[in-house]
Amino acid sequence: MSTTPNNNNRFFNRIANTYIHSDSINETSTTPAPAGDGSGPSSTWVDSLIQLDRVFSGTLLRLCYNLVDIVLLSLGLYYGARICGVSNALVVISILILMFSGLGLACTLLFLIRNWSFRHTTLSDETSSSRYRQGYAVRAFFHFLRFICICVGTGYVFTSKIPTSNQCEILRFYLGTVCFNTWVLIFISPPKPSLPKRQSLISECFILFVSIIFNSIFFGVVASAMIKTHASECIYTRIEDLYFNVPLKSFASVGLILIASNIGISILTAILNQLFYRLPNFRRVLVHLSAIHYVISYSRTVVLVYYFSVGAVLLFRPHSGGSCRAVAPDLYKTLLIWELIHVFLPLIIWPLAFLVCCLGVAFGGCLALCFPASIIVPLLEMIQERLPNVPGADNPDPPASPGSIDTLPMVVFGEESDEFNQTQCVSSLLRCSILCNQNRQCRTFDYDRSSLVCRLFESEYSTGIVLTNSSSLTSRIGAILYNTTATSQFYSAYNQTCDQCSTGGNRYLQCI
Incomplete structure (x- = not known):
């Protein structure tokens, strides 16, 4: 008995991964660089960071902030605890935040060791989601406790009065910086590589x-x-x-x-x-x-x-x-x-x-x-x-116009049947289909919206398989169908004189 993958489960797993790792590098987006020398798409530094982010269980972008927070709290406790006293509220809050931050970092390092051994292994969406949830569930518990301490620390640092002795101002400075930094990161998120x-x-x-x-x-x-x-x-x-x-x-x-x-x-x-x-x-x-x-x-x-x-x-x-x-x-x-x-x-x-x-x-x-x-x-x-058009909100598949068609790059097929010699970088799926229609030898085309790569093939869609990235949801395949009523009329001039063949600019027949 053959089984088919449950597409709904895979869809919900992708949603779960996106929700869990909203600050991580999106693992479902690949960014091959469309080379201009005809060598086809290749992996870039973005793909390397994506793999490294998977090893760090989706915490790579925030790792630097966590390390700096730990260093600042350690400096504050080292210089301020001796003067301020261990029983002071600023000291207690700083110790709790430092402890929960250290435990969260320790969980990341523990799962780093496990993920490093699987870095070259291809896993399904369900397995990948399960691995991420295991690492996230433990870290989320410590992050939640840390966030409660951050809320208490923010209220105490920015509302309490400065004592006349100024003994705890060193600790107030470092603790206030760490607490406010947590709130600023909500609005100024780390830039994602692209x-x-x-x-x-x-x-x-x-x-x-x-x-x-x-x-x-x-x-x-x-x-x-x-x-x-x-x-x-x-x-x-x-x-x-x-x-x-x-x-x-x-x-x-x-x-x-x-x-x-x-x-x-x-x-x-x-x-x-x-x-x-x-x-x-x-x-x-x-x-x-x-x-x-x-x-x-x-x-x-x-x-x-x-x-x-x-x-x-x-x-x-x-x-x-x-x-x-x-x-x-x-x-x-x-x-x-x-x-x-x-x-x-x-x-x-x-x-x-x-x-x-x-x-x-x-x-x-x-x-x-x-x-x-x-x-x-x-x-x-x-x-x-x-x-006015909003920047960044342009239609990814704009309608064709005479000006845009005239500026389209031409695709030249090599003598060998190699699809990498039939690759161009275009801005939309519509332009990729236009390229295929402009070339008499093109029967099937493949377009990836994330990398803007358009590949043309001589074979019909029903005679082969177009290999795409299975983890990407941005790849689309199109084909020119000939065995239909709409296209059969273009074969009516077959074996006729050349004047009949050239009528209407028929792309399917050529005078020889």
């Missing part, structure tokens, strides 16, 4: 323009407020200034450096996105450059997260700017406003997006109730035409 995105030049310029304008405003406002500040209370001279004073001018100087790096990284991202698909002959070099670009972007994000966490400790209660606030109130207000904008902007965007969706539904409902369809449909089409 190859450069294919975007139009207009969309790329628009995104780059908005990013430069936003960062330039921050740079100008903070720089103008910082130049006016000359008080020594606002300048960092030794490590104790972070614990007992608030060196806002030095803090602002670091922020200006980060903003300048943000502008530079945004420009590099735009250039890399445009060159990656416009220069196929240099794609192998650009893949390596994209790996370096990702390392820089990930490091920038780590620094930004802890920068805003330190800023929260210095700017929010109970420090509230410290002695620097009294001599430089404008600098304190400027930094506080930008801290709130950078950290809590997602809290404003989500309700606004929900409000816009509700207003759109209400507006559409009112139109449907008050006007007939003969008025509503043309009106909605007119509104859709007037709305």
Whole structure:
């Protein structure tokens, strides 16, 4: 008796993996680089990170943050516990967070040893999901306990008053940084590795323009407020200034450096996105450059997260700017406003997006109730035409036009029957089908939306098997069918004179 795989179980297992590892690298997305030299798709550094993330049970992106948190809490306990006293609430909370963070990291290392032995083994979706759940269930228990301690620690650090002795301010600084860092990571998630995105030049310029304008405003406002500040209370001279004073001018100087790096990284991202698909002959070099670009972007994000966490400790209660606030109130207000904008902007965007969706539904409902369809449909089409295209939301399969068809790359078949000589990089499934229709020898085509690779085959769909990535859900196969009533009319001129063969531009018959 033969059995067939349960597609529903595989579907739910993929959903479970995605839900469990929302911060991990998506294991179901492969990113082969479409080579421009005709060598076909090849594995890239993204695939290597995906395999490494599987070995770490989906915790690779957050591993750096966990290690930094453990180091910060250890420093706080080492320098502050002796002065503050073991019975202090800050010491107890720090010990609990450090303990649960260490246990979670220990679970990751234990499952790392097991997963490393299976790194070259191909497993089914059910087995892979079961392995992930085993590692996740243990870590989730310690992460939940750690999160409870983080909530308590956040409330205590930012609401309790500073004692006159200032004995526990060292521990308050490190604990506050770790607690606020946990909340910031909810809104500023670690960047996931990917190859450069294919975007139009207009969309790329628009995104780059908005990013430069936003960062330039921050740079100008903070720089103008910082130049006016000359008080020594606002300048960092030794490590104790972070614990007992608030060196806002030095803090602002670091922020200006980060903003300048943000502008530079945004420009590099735009250039890399445009060159990656416009220069196929240099794609192998650009893949390596994209790996370096990702390392820089990930490091920038780590620094930004802890920068805003330190800023929260210095700017929010109970420090509230410290002695620097009294001599430089404008600098304190400027930094506080930008801290709130950078950290809590997602809290404003989500309700606004929900409000816009509700207003759109209400507006559409009112139109449907008050006007007939003969008025509503043309009106909605007119509104859709007037709305600008949102960057990144373009239709993956746009309709064909004479301009787009004329700019399509031509596929030349080699003398050998090798499908890798019949590979091109196109932007949609429709363009791949157009390529197949333009070539007289093409009968079957295969298109992968994740890698943008289009492969053409001479054989008919019913005479062979097209090998695709079984773990990818983005591959689609199409074929030109000849044994149908619609296509049989194109064979009516067979064995006729050449003038009959050329009538209508028949692609199926050729005059010889």
